[in-house]
Amino acid sequence: xxxxxxxxxxxxxxxxxxxxxxxxxxxxxxxxxxxxxxxxxxxxxxx
Amino acid sequence: xxxxxxxxxxxxxxxxxxxxxxxxxxxxxxxxxxxxxxxxxxxxxxxxxxxxxxxxxxxxxxxxxxxxxxxxxxxxxxxxxxxxxxxxxxxxxxxxxxxxxxxxxxxxxxxxxxxxxxxxxxxxxxxxxxxxxxxxxxxxxxxxxxxxxxxxxxxxxxxxxxxxxxxxxxxxxxxxxxxxxxxxxxxxxxxxxxxxxxxxxxxxxxxxxxxxxxxxxxxxxxxxxxxxxxxxxxxxxxxxxxxxxxxxxxxxxxxxxxxxxxxxxxxxxxxxxxxxxxxxxxxxxxxxxxxxxxxxxxxxxxxxxxxxxxxxxxxxxxxxxxxxxxxxxxxxxxxxxxxxxxxxxxxxxxxxxxxxxxxxxxxxxxxxxxxxxxxxxxxxxxxxxxxxxxxxxxxxxxxxxxxxxxxxxxxxxxxxxxxxxxxxxxxxxxxxxxxxxxxxxxxxxxxxxxxxxxxxxxxxxxxxxxxxxxxxxxxxxxxxxxxxxxxxxxxxxxxxxxxxxxxxxxxxxxxxxxxxxxxxxxxxxxxxxxxxxxxxxxxxxxxxxxxxxxxxxxxxxxxxxxxxxxxxxxxxx
Numbered sequence: 001x002x003x004x005x006x007x008x009x010x011x012x013x014x015x016x017x018x019x020x021x022x023x024x025x026x027x028x029x030x031x032x033x034x035x036x037x038x039x040x041x042x043x044x045x046x047x
Numbered sequence: 048x049x050x051x052x053x054x055x056x057x058x059x060x061x062x063x064x065x066x067x068x069x070x071x072x073x074x075x076x077x078x079x080x081x082x083x084x085x086x087x088x089x090x091x092x093x094x095x096x097x098x099x100x101x102x103x104x105x106x107x108x109x110x111x112x113x114x115x116x117x118x119x120x121x122x123x124x125x126x127x128x129x130x131x132x133x134x135x136x137x138x139x140x141x142x143x144x145x146x147x148x149x150x151x152x153x154x155x156x157x158x159x160x161x162x163x164x165x166x167x168x169x170x171x172x173x174x175x176x177x178x179x180x181x182x183x184x185x186x187x188x189x190x191x192x193x194x195x196x197x198x199x200x201x202x203x204x205x206x207x208x209x210x211x212x213x214x215x216x217x218x219x220x221x222x223x224x225x226x227x228x229x230x231x232x233x234x235x236x237x238x239x240x241x242x243x244x245x246x247x248x249x250x251x252x253x254x255x256x257x258x259x260x261x262x263x264x265x266x267x268x269x270x271x272x273x274x275x276x277x278x279x280x281x282x283x284x285x286x287x288x289x290x291x292x293x294x295x296x297x298x299x300x301x302x303x304x305x306x307x308x309x310x311x312x313x314x315x316x317x318x319x320x321x322x323x324x325x326x327x328x329x330x331x332x333x334x335x336x337x338x339x340x341x342x343x344x345x346x347x348x349x350x351x352x353x354x355x356x357x358x359x360x361x362x363x364x365x366x367x368x369x370x371x372x373x374x375x376x377x378x379x380x381x382x383x384x385x386x387x388x389x390x391x392x393x394x395x396x397x398x399x400x401x402x403x404x405x406x407x408x409x410x411x412x413x414x415x416x417x418x419x420x421x422x423x424x425x426x427x428x429x430x431x432x433x434x435x436x437x438x439x440x441x442x443x444x445x446x447x448x449x450x451x452x453x454x455x456x457x458x459x460x461x462x463x464x465x466x467x468x469x470x471x472x473x474x475x476x477x478x479x480x481x482x483x484x485x486x487x488x489x490x491x492x493x494x495x496x497x498x499x500x501x502x503x504x505x506x507x508x509x510x511x512x513x514x515x516x517x518x519x520x521x522x523x524x525x526x527x528x529x530x531x532x533x534x535x536x537x538x539x540x541x542x543x544x545x546x547x548x549x550x551x552x553x554x555x556x557x558x559x560x561x562x563x564x565x566x567x568x569x570x571x572x573x574x575x576x577x578x579x580x581x582x583x584x585x586x587x588x589x590x591x592x593x594x595x596x597x598x599x600x601x602x603x604x605x606x607x608x609x610x611x612x613x614x615x616x617x618x619x620x
């Protein structure tokens with residue numbers, strides 16, 4: 001087998017935020033916001 | 048195309064390639080060549096990931112798609128941010144922990160050699176063919192519309208890519224992709240403002256958006272559960288999630304972009320950059336197409352955007368009929384423009400009757416215009432049943448060439464070329480890495496010097512480049528092939544994603560069990576495809592992804608119970 005040395009994964013926090021969970025929540029929140037805006041856009045310009 | 052445009056085109060592309068080659072000139076070993084010395088920062092990674100995904104067809108076809116069918120296509124991207132969060136949280140830690148060069152190394156660490164080779168083989172088949180199409184598809188459209196030789200266009204895209212990809216490896220690819228993506232974004236923003244500026248003075252931007260809405264072009268979100276509809280919220284968020292999870296998590300052309308980061312934080316930030324910006328970017332590109340649509344409501348559009356097809360008709364026995372259809376089309380185009388003027392005057396005078404009259408005139412004229420366009424396409428098919436009559440891919444380029452000022456034409460053609468080159472470079476780079484690390488080094492020459500592997504990687508990049516250019520040379524029709532490549536991807540993506548997800552989440556499954564499960568799953572997916580071709584039943588090809596994935600998971604479980612075998616453990620398990 002191709003011998004690979006595993007290294008310890010250091011889970012450093014993202015810049016300016018406490019944890020990656022916060023970033024992920026921002027990304028998913030941003031997605032939810034875009035869906036709402038797209039919905040409103042569809043509604044407003046279809047009437 | 049004027050000499051100024053040609054200078055802008057050649058200057059932009061040449062300068063980017065030269066900067067890429069210069070900044071990556073010192074390649075000492077395979078790590079610096081294939082992983083860019085693990086020195087890249089999140090901005091470069093983010094733009095490079097974006098550039099790899101966005102091919103030239105994205106910038107040629109997407110505005111045309113909006114022109115023809117509206118904004119609904121953006122829903123296809125709604126699963127992407129979720130997929131990128133999953134890749135960032137699960138795939139990146141695993142790849143960094145194992146210090147892999149390719150995604151498929153993980154499969155050997157977790158399962159066994161045969162599973163790794165199977166994953167690498169599926170990638171090489173699928174991506175190897177796709178690389179040729181990535182060059183060919185835009186070359187056909189650009190050469191048709193500019194009247195250039197197809198072979199020359201293929202060579203001008205292909206040769207420059209091969210030179211900087213072979214010479215500078217991953218670092219050159221990522222650096223050039225960064226600048227190419229910046230040129231692309233700048234070019235599209237400039238194009239947008241020029242189009243809006245070209246709308247009639249009496250029509251404000253908001254008026255234009257309102258009119259596009261009235262024409263049914265601004266239906267972005269559709270929450271219906273209609274499986275026959277091509278783009279809905281549900282197909283986008285669910286189908287898009289599986290497709291993009293497989294693409295970003297297991298396709299080496301993307302994995303290589305982000306594992307070349309300086310550290311996991313840079314890689315993750317690069318992906319989050321895409322998770323935030325990709326959907327608005329696609330929305331914007333579609334919106335550019337909507338503005339082109341509005342421009343052609345007030346200015347006459349050609350009856351058919353692929354001029355080569357119209358020129359062809361003029362040489363056939365249908366030439367007279369072509370002329371009378373064009374006269375009919377021109378008449379109703381003028382009537383439609385008059386109708387819009389009536390609506391505009393009615394709005395200004397608050398005259399409801401004038402608005403209603405104008406609307407009726409626009410609706411009636413539009414029906415006649417559409418009928419004339421369809422009749423023209425029918426004539427083309429009568430003259431040549433094999434002719435491709437879909438002209439939406441030619442809309443945006445036609446607009447650029449006929450309406451943009453000198454200099455900007457060169458810049459926007461550079462945008463198309465840059466997009467073709469950036470995705471091709473990512474593909475060649477990944478094909479070479481997989482062929483070098485997963486096949487050559489693993490099977491043929493496990494003990495050799497760094498210099499030997501470096502030279503082997505360069506040689507394999509060159510070979511894949513020559514293969515892609517040769518493929519583009521010998522295949523002449525791209526329309527069905529683009530669809531073919533999408534089908535090819537869907538045939539294998541489900542199985543590949545299944546291998547990785549079983550590895551991550553089903554810790555007791557052994558290598559033999561998952562291998563048996565994946566082989567059977569792949570055969571079933573292929574059987575479904577051939578049964579669909581034979582007309583035995585019909586399954587949309589996007590469903591192959593889900594079928595492959597679910598089957599790998601279920602069949603691995605069944606195989607584990609019946610065959611047995613112990614699973615390997617890797618740290619973090």
